Amino acid sequence: MPTRPLGKSGWQASVLTLGGVKWDTHLPEADAIALIQRALELGVNTFDTAHGYGGGESERRLGQALRGAHVPVFISTKTDDRTRDGARRQMDISLKRLGMDRVDLMFVHGLDDVEDYRQVVGSNGVLRALEEYRSAGRIRFVGVSGHWYRQNMERILAEYPFDSVLCPVGLFNLAYGYSFADTVLPLARKRGMAAMGMKVFGAGRVKHAASIDPYLRYSLNLPVDTLVIGCDSVEQLEQTVRVVKSRPPPLSAEEQEALFPECRRVTQSWDRGEFNWVSHYQ
Numbered sequence: 001m002p003t004r005p006l007g008k009s010g011w012q013a014s015v016l017t018l019g020g021v022k023w024d025t026h027l028p029e030a031d032a033i034a035l036i037q038r039a040l041e042l043g044v045n046t047f048d049t050a051h052g053y054g055g056g057e058s059e060r061r062l063g064q065a066l067r068g069a070h071v072p073v074f075i076s077t078k079t080d081d082r083t084r085d086g087a088r089r090q091m092d093i094s095l096k097r098l099g100m101d102r103v104d105l106m107f108v109h110g111l112d113d114v115e116d117y118r119q120v121v122g123s124n125g126v127l128r129a130l131e132e133y134r135s136a137g138r139i140r141f142v143g144v145s146g147h148w149y150r151q152n153m154e155r156i157l158a159e160y161p162f163d164s165v166l167c168p169v170g171l172f173n174l175a176y177g178y179s180f181a182d183t184v185l186p187l188a189r190k191r192g193m194a195a196m197g198m199k200v201f202g203a204g205r206v207k208h209a210a211s212i213d214p215y216l217r218y219s220l221n222l223p224v225d226t227l228v229i230g231c232d233s234v235e236q237l238e239q240t241v242r243v244v245k246s247r248p249p250p251l252s253a254e255e256q257e258a259l260f261p262e263c264r265r266v267t268q269s270w271d272r273g274e275f276n277w278v279s280h281y282q
Contacts, residue, residue: 024054
């Protein structure tokens with residue numbers, strides 16, 4: 001499994017991070033644990049989850065799957081509470097579910113609109129709680145994730161010294177003219193932050209596309225440290241790992257443009273409710 005430095009953390013992250021939104025309640029517990037343990041066998045050493053995934057099942061299952069692991073791993077999770085006290089409560093619960101005294105990276109989850117931004121940076125907001133827990137040694141690094149409001153992401157990255165950012169880097173975003181790759185990623189790099197990409201497979205839309213290969217080729221060759229991907233089967237995971245280990249070349253501009261109609265077709269069908277979202281790549 002290829003690895004890359006995860007910002008200034010000192011961690012050599014596998015270029016694939018297994019994300020926990022699909023191993024929560026979408027899978028039977030035994031299958032979820034088998035998926036996580038198979039990822040370890042395939043060289044995945046970085047895992048991402050969140051307090052709210054599956055009502056806590058994602059964190060609990062990850063902790064159970066990694067208990068007794070014989071290789072070092074890097075764990076990130078997220079709090080979606082915007083207040084100091086609420087975030088502290090969530091982080092305590094997350095650590096308990098994971099069975100850990102300390103987590104490597106804690107994200108402010110899903111930075112949203114301007115009002116949300118104000119709550120996050122407020123004097124009694126979530127960032128205060130994260131700083132307290134970092135000082136106490138209960139988390140090592142602080143990050144922020146966001147899905148839609150890239151202007152607010154750019155603003156907060158310029159104002160606060162986060163260690164990491166997690167944002168969409170899929171070809172679907174580029175096809176719709178709403179890419180974080182040309183704005184947020186360069187700023188994160190300039191600020192020395194780890195860059196973690198998500199929505200590589202368009203939040204599941206790639207299951208209905210012709211092949212996962214070009215979508216991985218596009219995102220792998222952006223200036224990211226690791227790609228957070230979701231799978232709901234070992235087969236999907238192994239297929240993704242095979243592509244990554246082949247070290248595919250970047251997509252040309254012509255190849256990207258040729259895929260845009262497929263991106264739009266699949267997304268428009270998705271928006272009409274023609275696809276079942278429960279089982280898919282993330």
